[in-house]
């Protein structure tokens with residue numbers, strides 16, 4: 001796919017979703033969880049995989065160097081124009097081939113991205129590759145036990161194995177198409193563990209799950 005068009009529709013929809021006043025799951029659930037995790041990770045290099053337009057960077061304190069990676073040029077451009085600072089960097093890149101050196105990241109997180117990934121095994125290997133020894137990670141994704149609630153919120157749905165495609169109407173009435181990959185939790189955890197990542201804890205909230213761990 002032409003990189004310039006990557007995730008155009010996801011990008012447009014996500015910009016509206018995040019910047020809408022109704023984005024309460026962030027304030028009530030995601031940010032408290034992210035902040036609690038950030039309080040206990042080294043304040044060095046913190047990676048945000050699939051950073052979108054970069055809103056999560058505001059949760060990372062200035063003692064740490066924040067790197068946001070996303071494959072959407074539109075979102076990286078927006079993130080840079082909204083949040084650029086000398087302790088932040090927004091880079092075009094993909095969870096399957098992170099544009100970072102081996103063992104260069106002290107902590108990595110990803111919010112609402114993992115359920116979009118078809119090849120979670122490769123993404124797990126990449127996450128492990130870039131983390132330093134004992135580096136921490138936090139993944140926040142659709143809870144596999146709540147996939148039905150997720151898919152019920154879509155129209156014109158299509159299932160093909162683990163691949164789900166559905167259309168959703170945004171608050172402004174525009175229609176977008178999402179593609180999710182509905183893997184079992186056991187598969188998601190296995191791919192992380194097989195990549196040398198130890199799972200320390202899982203936490204559930206609303207229809208999401210947080211997976212916390214560290215590199216072995």
Ligand SMILES: C[S@@+](CC[C@H](N)C(=O)[O-])C[C@H]1O[C@@H](n2cnc3c(N)ncnc32)[C@H](O)[C@@H]1O
Nearest residue numbers: 007014050051052071072094095111112113116
């Ligand atoms: C629902 S948005 C979440 C954005 C951001 N994490 C946040 O919390 O605002 C999903 C993001 O995942 C990104 N994404 C999709 N496929 C990806 C991949 N293969 N690697 C990295 N990011 C990806 C999209 O471009 C989009 O920015």
